[in-house]
Amino acid sequence: MDNACLVFRPAECVLYMHSEFGGVVLQHRWTLDLWHAAEDDFVRVLAKATEIQQNTAKLQIICQSAHFVFVPLAMFVPEDAHYFLNFEKKTENSVLCSNIIKEKEIVAVFVAPQTLVKALSRIFDDAKILLHLTPIIENKQNTNENFVQIFFAENTFDVLVFKNNQLNFYNSFKFNTKEDVLYFLTAIFEQLSLNFEQTEIFIYNEINQKNTVEFLKKSFKIKIPVY
DSSP states (O other), X not given: OOEXXXXXXXTEEEEEEEOTTSOEEEEEEEEOOXXXXXXXXXXXXXXXXXXXXXXXXXXXXEEOOSSEEEEEGGGOOGGGHHHHHTGGGOOTTEEEEEEEEGGGXXXXXXXEEHHHHHHHHHHOSSOOEEETTHHHHHOTTOOSSSEEEEEEOSSEEEEEEEETTEEEEEEXXXXXXXXXXXXXXXXXXXXXXXXXXXXXXXXXXXXXXXXXXXXXXXXXXXXXXXX
């Protein structure tokens, strides 16, 4: 099968099928409340994604989570992951997950719905959930040592800054207007002494932020990668 990606967002599940050349050849969407759906709700949606049932070798399962942290790989001990994430805030429907990103020498520690994890275990033998930022960080298109990555959600965006190809800064910001995004990015560039003309910004999940992206192009060097 073509490369497949199941993305679980706060209000929906999206199945993307990519060709070997990177283009999207198929896309399905199902409405789903990520944090309040029952285990059987997830199973019903997964059963509808018939394209992934035959071969899961090239399947990525991605969960968009607002509760995450990046930990240096040298400091990471799986048994102590809850300390890094301040996990006392967890609810009954939360479970800790982690992704080791060896090339960047960091670990993404995050929370995913327990009902989703249980549902996946009923469908797949060895399902690994990725934080929504993990595939972005692993993207090989970023060839420069210094660059910025942005992931847009509905009214928030995540910012990752890499210097010397290592994660130097990350944070999440709430925004209402494109001017808010410009303000935060300008502050980050000034605080970290980033060159406005040379530092590339890779923007992901920009589909509902076209106006904002065009606005940012007036001040920054913007790229829209395929991932």
